[in-house]
Amino acid sequence: MIKKTLYFGNPAYLSLRMGQMVIKLPEVESNPDLPERMKQESEVTKPIEDIGIVILDNKRITITQGLLEALLENNCAVITCDSHSMPVGLMLPLYGNSTQNERFREQLDSSLPLRKQLWQQTIKAKIDNQAAVLSLYTGVSTKVLERLSADVRSGDPENAEGRAAAYYWKNIFSNIPNLSDFTRDRNGMPPNNLLNYGYAILRAVVARALVSSGMLPTLGIHHHNRYNAYCLADDIMEPYRPYVDELVVSIIKEFGRADLQLSKEVKFRLLGIPTIDVVINGKRSPLMVAVTQTTASLYKCFTGELRRIAYPIRLDA
Template identity: 60%
Template sequence: MIKRTLMFSNPAYLSHKDKQLVISFPDKDKDNRTVPIEDIGVVVLENQQITISHGCIAALVQNNVALISCDSSHMPTGLILPLDGGNTQAERFRFQIEASLPLKKQLWQQTIQQKIYNQARVLEDLGIATDNMYRWSKSVKSGDPDNYEGRAAAYYWQNIFSQYLDFNRNRAGEPPNNLLNYGYAILRAVVARSLVSSGLLPTLGIFHRNKYNAYCLADDIMEPYRPFVDRIVYDIVAEDGTYHELNTELKTRLLRVPQVDVKFDDMTSPLLVGMSRTTASLARCFEGVSRKINYPTI
């Protein structure tokens, strides 16, 4: 079953009853609504006048729902995830903590290879030359000591929106950076949710290291998935150029990231489902059962 992504952009009271998320509205003319909690994958709390009961939070987290809170500017700023990811969590934590540096470098090599490859697929679909990107993807060595990721990023961002604007990728930069930021925040929550579900610690990365970052591993694993967000943002920019304000309509489109189709060698699945395959394969790598992360292609 495809898990649902729910965004609450208006005042509401959220509670739970009989394994249902119960949505009540201040406007008495609106009837209460219910959604089975088992059908939910991500909940975004955007409005500052949303009230949620502690019992509801507990019920959502127990069902592995990623609960995202937004600040006053409506940008995602917090994430609540379950602490218990499975019966073998302690063992998987140990495997992850004891992973060797050569293994981490090899896993990062695979991650960057697939990221550059997916970026190349996006550019190729837009009619932009990509021979260099495919060559760089194949040239990445263990740990990416030659920084092919940086070379590819410079070329990628210089060209992806070139038909419509002179773009510079910067979190605090001009639109459509705002759309990319929002889409990546949703993607990051999906990755973190799946890592916990696979019994892994999102904090301990294979490349990213920052004592102030609780989601270093999520930031690692999301890299090859970023181009899926980029393509959604490109389509928004290409349509009519009304992307400077991150309105409800645009957020709704970006919230579809978990439902985007991703392609593996043997199947196509929604991104939310595919992410579970990726994180499960990463857990097997830490255990020594496998040496390859299962990433999708565009």
């Protein structure tokens, strides 16, 4: 079952009652111009077990400890946003699997050659998906990316990922007015803001799946930033990034402008990332479900049951 993503951008009081999230809107309840019946109907409940991600994007949101406990016990990711509506914090459960200690040990004991091989697979899958998206939205040749994908070695010592990224970002928006000279920069001009927001949602989905599979999202197979609590999530999300890029391209085309801000309409589209259709193991699947297959296969690679991580491919790749 696809878990729901709940976004709160207005003042709200969120609590727990009988296994349900209770949503109250104080601005509605305190409005003297609204009829009493409408005020009573403004209270909404959602089953906790149906929720996968909660996004809190307003300084006047109150959430009770009881609700937080229930959300985390059901492996829900809770994201908090800053004053610019950008995700700035992520809360995950400390445990998500009944054999977690054993799974931690398998992950911690994984050899350097294995991690390098897994990174090789990850980068090849990412470049392949970048090539497919580039082919779909531009007339640019993808032979450069195809060659780089074929040449990726264990651990990617020649940095094929970086070279592929330089070519990819130079061309992905080439058919869109005012974006022919786009530079991917976290603090750069739009649509960097849309990409940042989409990647933050994707990161939460992947981190949640890693915890559910009983692994430490901090201990990466490649990323090792001492200040990053989600190195493994940043590793595993790489082949999924092109799906976010594709969505951003389609949003720009839909709205007919490149300098989009994070309006409610744009955020609504980006919040659909967990439900994007992907193909994994030869079958169509929502992205959120596919990520759980990816993280489950990663654990089996650590145990020696599998030799390859299950990553998605573009539908028309």
